[in-house]
Amino acid sequence: NQCGASLVQTIDAPLPLVWSMIRRFDKPQAYKQFVRSCTMSAGNGGIGSVREVMLISGLPAETSTERLEKLDDGMHVMIFSIIGGDHRLLNYRSTTTLHVDEEAKGGKTVVVESYVVDVPVGNSKEDTCSFIETIIGCNLRSLARISEKMACT
Numbered sequence: 001n002q003c004g005a006s007l008v009q010t011i012d013a014p015l016p017l018v019w020s021m022i023r024r025f026d027k028p029q030a031y032k033q034f035v036r037s038c039t040m041s042a043g044n045g046g047i048g049s050v051r052e053v054m055l056i057s058g059l060p061a062e063t064s065t066e067r068l069e070k071l072d073d074g075m076h077v078m079i080f081s082i083i084g085g086d087h088r089l090l091n092y093r094s095t096t097t098l099h100v101d102e103e104a105k106g107g108k109t110v111v112v113e114s115y116v117v118d119v120p121v122g123n124s125k126e127d128t129c130s131f132i133e134t135i136i137g138c139n140l141r142s143l144a145r146i147s148e149k150m151a152c153t
């Protein structure tokens with residue numbers, strides 16, 4: 001029993017700049033505010049790499065082990081899955097793609113992040129989606145803030 005959805009964030013910054021932030025599999029803390037640090041336990045950031053994510057203190061979970069499934073610098077697609085950690089997200093898989101918003105002059109970037117995950121026993125599909133989408137929403141707004149600030153300078 002899985003749930004999933006897609007979230008969209010428009011960013012007023014050039015696609016290459018936004019992509020340079022997203023593609024750093026070894027540095028999720030660059031814009032994910034619940035992440036304290038990250039170390040690579042396999043690979044050097046390319047496909048098949050595995051990262052050990054340490055969360056900020058005060059959260060129910062402390063760690064997450066995640067594997068990079070796809071990183072396409074031509075199509076601007078990144079896919080990672082969660083393969084371990086002291087949390088309750090099983091079979092979580094995230095797909096993030098970047099697009100240029102042709103309508104907006106000055107070339108804005110549209111980020112689309114989709115996920116699927118098993119609904120944990122004891123939780124409803126709605127609760128699970130709401131829980132995950134709150135965090136993804138924070139991450140995408142943080143990415144927008146940081147990218148737009150970098151684009152200004």
Ligand SMILES: O=C(Cc1cc(C2CC2)c(-n2cc(CNC(=O)c3cnc4ccccc4n3)nn2)c(C2CC2)c1)NC1(C(=O)O)CCCCC1
Nearest residue numbers: 032034059060061063064087088089123127128131135136
């Ligand atoms: O951004 C982050 C960092 C991140 C990663 C993690 C867990 C290590 C995976 C957490 N977390 C999770 C938990 C323990 N609760 C669960 O497991 C959990 C699972 N089902 C639920 C279903 C319904 C209600 C509550 C649920 N509760 N304690 N802390 C956080 C805390 C909540 C803010 C942030 N993670 C994602 C990313 O894009 O990197 C985006 C969000 C999804 C995972 C990937």
